[in-house]
Amino acid sequence: MSLLKTLTARLPRTRISTRKSKPTTSRASPEQMRTPDLDKLLVIPVSKEPHEEQMRSYHFNQGQFLARQERWDDLTTLVIQEDMSRRASGGGMPIAELLCQGARSDVVALAEHLLIDGTPEENRPLKDAISALEEILGEYPNNHIIATIVAMAHLDIGYAWRGTTSLPDTPARNLEAFELHCKRAGQVLDAFCGIELNSPLVTSARCALLVGSPEAPDRAADDYEDLIDLAPSQQRHIRALGHHMLPQWFGSYATLELEARRTAARTQDVWGDGAYTWAFFDALLVDPKSASVLDVPFFLEGLRNILERSEDQHNANLFASFAAVSIPKAAQRCTDDLLASAALESIQTAAQWILTDHLHELHPLIWGHAMEGFDNQARIASIDALFKQGQEKANQVFVNFFGDQMLKGNALIFTPQGLYVQRA
Template sequence: MATRLVRPARDLAHRIGKIARRAGRTEARAAALEQAALPLSARLHVPVLAEAPEVSIWRDMAGAYAAQAARGDWAALLGALVAADQSRSAAPGGRRLATLAAEGARAALTQAIAARDMAGAEAELARLEQMAAAQGDGYGAALIVAQAHLELGLARRSVAAEGGPGHVPWQGYLSHVAMAEAVLDPFDPIAENSPLLAATRYQLLRGLEDGERLCRDWYEDWSDLDPTCPEPHAAHGPHLLPMWYGSLEGFDAEARAAARRTEDVAGGAAYAVLNMAAAEVLGELPPGADHGLYLSGLLDYFHATGCQYRANIAAGAMAALGRTLTEEAPGSLRQRMVMEVLADHLTDNLREFHLPAWKGGTDLIHWALGEIFSQALARGDLIHLGSEGIEARPVET
């Protein structure tokens, strides 16, 4: 009798369990369908930052140097600038400390220009010139004064250009370039072992009659003095375009030559940075760019620091190229290659999104995630930060 009663009870419990499991699956499917209908912004659980933390650090560091300048503690500031310049010291993200020190030294002038207070900017320039005269013969003070002339010259050109017909936007700029050139003339960047001196001299080019003749030599001096720094390539890229000292037909050969000069310490980063800088001007990569070299160069650029600032710049550049190729050549070998490299980079290296690095903002981020995780997102999965990188996860019920 007991045996006959136990079996129906066991069968009933089994049926109830199946019903519960079926209900659970139905509930999970419903939850997944509900998630799949949500916009990606509601399913993205990875930090999206309006500013890279590295940029905030740079601002704070430059602010500390600005405080020294405001106190008149020039000996300490200039000593720190020259020491950082000679050692090629870098802040998080790879920005050179000497550059930040120079920005801090000119901070009051920069603030006056931002407030469109040209009289105040002129007063700050005069104060820097007095400082340089009191500091003796070192190159640190000289390059700060030269940079101040160039910054004020560019500001005057911009203000004059806004004045419309009858104004001569280049006149004030050229006079400041001439004064900056005179300040720098006693110093040779190679003899001084100074990348920042080379960088400041390079900024003279657009205001010099023989800028085209000097452009490549001065770029090579700067790059040779600091071959792991991307800034020479970022500055030089636009000058290799037709509106300055180059041509579209010759751009790729020059970018490859730059990469060969620095490949022993920087891999192909120079190729990638030159092309990124050109794309900023053209709106797209120069024609003839080698996408394979570009992608490997972007990864070399990232791995030099391994930071999220560069991870995002590389990812944003890859996504921009991937989107262009998806529109122009969907399914092509080039398009698949770019998307595969982007997918690996996102899932292996990214920990957060920095909006300024993605030229299309959240739209480009969402497009990239939609392409890479299309199947998972169609199932209703969410995008999370995993132990290795960005990943898709089913909805937890």
């Protein structure tokens, strides 16, 4: 165990890349240069660290701390409690998964550093770190929590080799490493059935490992159905279903639409029609042409149902930035598909009523993430840079939608009861 500590002791506390992203620049037209005074006319609280981010950070750090202290029994007990309770953040991230992410984060961060920023001769520390994890597994052979942590560490390292897309342009050496890590991850989890254990954590891990299975096209929809039925309130799983139903993974556009409808029908008591919307959330950004099969009224009704059920401002920021920032960027990639383009344009128009009716606190980190298409693998310069980028983009959106009011000197006041325009 001391070997794992030694290998990871010098790692940074966050998984943020130090690689600088390219700044985006645009030349303002004369009309755009007549910008309103946002400091005076835009009244909305700005949260640098929303409750969602605090909650995610707390449990991630908790898992990381317990792993660094080698308190595996305490970690196991805590993860099982959270897994059984189905507790999740407001953004739908299961607390059990956050704890496990933290527990494996040092080894995964080491892998990402060596494979992305390092040199080939540094591979020895990575092999030693993986061996240290495998030793822990050997000490807890019947522990499904430790097995999940180790299996998902292998999968994360595999993705560091391969990248997260399914496009066939990955070097053969990287694909081979990815397949080896997937194979080992499958071996680690083979002894455990998430359904028998009543464990969304294990079931989710087994769904994630479908990427390395030749049987995935035949199993994916059923496996995700089992997972979502175990934890219907955790929308992360519904989003993953939609992503994996895309043609580039295990399905087709028709299958995606069918499974989105089926999931919405099974989760009506939790989401109304919202599961249909969650299933398409990531799919539309990964493959905008999937909008060609989208039932737009159903999607928008599901969006309203989600926002009506949301207890904080996370989802209001998520969907406002999704409609106003991410979807327009995605639409640029499918201009040749008229049906998909029309559907995406309809989603863009929803940004106005989301801002007007539901947004009353700005979370710039979400808006910064929206600019990256909500890609969790996007590499950013720093959290501060993401925050600044997100706030600037949100301000631009406010000007686009409400600039005519502010140019008249009218103040926009965003309240829990909706947008209030104070006349000059």
